[in-house]
Amino acid sequence: MSIMGRQPIRWGIGIDVGGSSIKSGLVGEDGTVEAFAQHRLERVDEAGLLLNAISGEATRARQQAEALGFEVAGVGVCAPGSLETATGIIHKAPNLPGLDRLPLRDRLTEALAGPIHLANDVNAAALGESCFGAGQGHRHFAMVALGTGIGGGLILDGRLYTGAAGFAAEIGHIVVDPDGPACPCGNVGCLERYAGAAGIVETARRLLADGDIESPLAALPEDRLTPEHISEAAAAGDALSRQVLAETGRWLGIAFITLINLLDPECIVLGGGVAQAGAPLFDAIRSTLEGRTMSSTARSVPVVAARLGTQAGMVGAGALALWPERG
Numbered sequence: 458m459s460i461m462g463r464q465p466i467r468w469g470i471g472i473d474v475g476g477s478s479i480k481s482g483l484v485g486e487d488g489t490v491e492a493f494a495q496h497r498l499e500r501v502d503e504a505g506l507l508l509n510a511i512s513g514e515a516t517r518a519r520q521q522a523e524a525l526g527f528e529v530a531g532v533g534v535c536a537p538g539s540l541e542t543a544t545g546i547i548h549k550a551p552n553l554p555g556l557d558r559l560p561l562r563d564r565l566t567e568a569l570a571g572p573i574h575l576a577n578d579v580n581a582a583a584l585g586e587s588c589f590g591a592g593q594g595h596r597h598f599a600m601v602a603l604g605t606g607i608g609g610g611l612i613l614d615g616r617l618y619t620g621a622a623g624f625a626a627e628i629g630h631i632v633v634d635p636d637g638p639a640c641p642c643g644n645v646g647c648l649e650r651y652a653g654a655a656g657i658v659e660t661a662r663r664l665l666a667d668g669d670i671e672s673p674l675a676a677l678p679e680d681r682l683t684p685e686h687i688s689e690a691a692a693a694g695d696a697l698s699r700q701v702l703a704e705t706g707r708w709l710g711i712a713f714i715t716l717i718n719l720l721d722p723e724c725i726v727l728g729g730g731v732a733q734a735g736a737p738l739f740d741a742i743r744s745t746l747e748g749r750t751m752s753s754t755a756r757s758v759p760v761v762a763a764r765l766g767t768q769a770g771m772v773g774a775g776a777l778a779l780w781p782e783r784g
């Protein structure tokens with residue numbers, strides 16, 4: 458815990474506001490995390506309570522930094538939803554209705570009497586992976602986070618790329634089937650409809666209903682089935698679950714071909730709970746990429762597992778506070 462004997466480093470306060478909990482900590486320039494805390498959010502529908510929770514965590518982290526003699530560079534906050542960079546307003550945050558359309562940057566700047574650096578949660582995770590994780594040493598890569606939805610983040614030329622208004626990297630809404638099912642975004646056949654949590658479960662239900670392959674998943678009540686069950690069963694050798702992950706990986710691979718042809722990235726970093734499924738998923742992605750991308754260099758773009766796990770957003774928010782010019 459002591460940094461005595463080493464050069465003093467600067468620290469960023471990182472705060473990750475999620476749909477069920479808030480994580481915060483001090484992120485050092487060397488990637489060290491100190492004073493990490495995670496608290497449940499009892500209410501996510503009231504702006505006042507959420508703002509109090511965020512400023513409370515920032516104050517706690519600042520006090521801990523003072524006690525440790527750390528120099529704090531600033532505060533970074535990330536949350537799900539589309540963040541409009543010019544206004545600091547988050548749009549479409551279904552898991553955090555209290556933050557939807559709230560002038561978050563202004564309200565936090567007021568509450569904390571200082572500048573606040575904001576990012577979408579997966580954009581922050583991409584920056585975290587870029588500074589201290591699987592993206593280290595890469596100037597150009599895409600981060601894809603698999604969860605209830607599919608989030609994306611782009612690091613281009615060593616910086617987070619957020620687009621004209623801040624809404625870039627909606628990788629989950631790349632169309633993989635123009636005749637596919639409707640997506641809540643208004644389009645049809647988006648990647649998220651196939652490789653988001655609900656899409657994965659749908660694939661499993663379809664294969665179970667086919668009845669061609671016996672599976673322990675058949676013993677679970679249909680409405681209880683989750684991607685975690687499928688990953689666990691696949692790891693235990695269940696052929697049907699492996700088939701589900703293979704189909705999921707194929708859809709991801711089809712979307713990644715667009716990413717590779719568009720961006721020429723050095724790698725694609727895959728994170729989020731479903732990515733824990735490991736080989737059955739990654740192998741299907743890689744075999745889909747083989748032979749479908751344009752050049753021999755594109756064919757060898759590695760798809761690698763994220764390294765910062767559930768702390769990625771918090772670490773990235775802290776990194777944004779340390780290096781705002783990378784945001």
Ligand SMILES: [Zn+2]
Pocket residue numbers: 629630640641642643644645647649
């Ligand atoms: Zn969509």
